[in-house]
Amino acid sequence: MANQIATFFSTQPHAEAVDGTRQHIRKFWDPRMRGRVPHLLAEHPSLLPIAREALEGLPASSHN
Structure with a gap:
């Protein structure tokens, strides 16, 4: 879904x-x-660069 x-x-x-x-x-x-x-992030190398950067930039507190 992140890629979409x-x-x-x-x-x-x-x-x-x-x-x-x-x-x-x-x-x-x-x-x-x-x-x-x-x-x-660890298990899906198929993430598009935009999706990966967006996910990496989320604060850890927003993961919950």
Whole structure:
């Protein structure tokens, strides 16, 4: 799902796309989904660069 969100924002300049993806995840993913962020980063090399940067930039407190 992170890749789909990143694809939606990918028409924007890179920094804006990362921020838009990050904001969407922060607002709309429930805590269980955000709690899986460390797993996604470690186990899914197929994440698009925008999605990976957005997830890496989430504060640890927002993972819960």
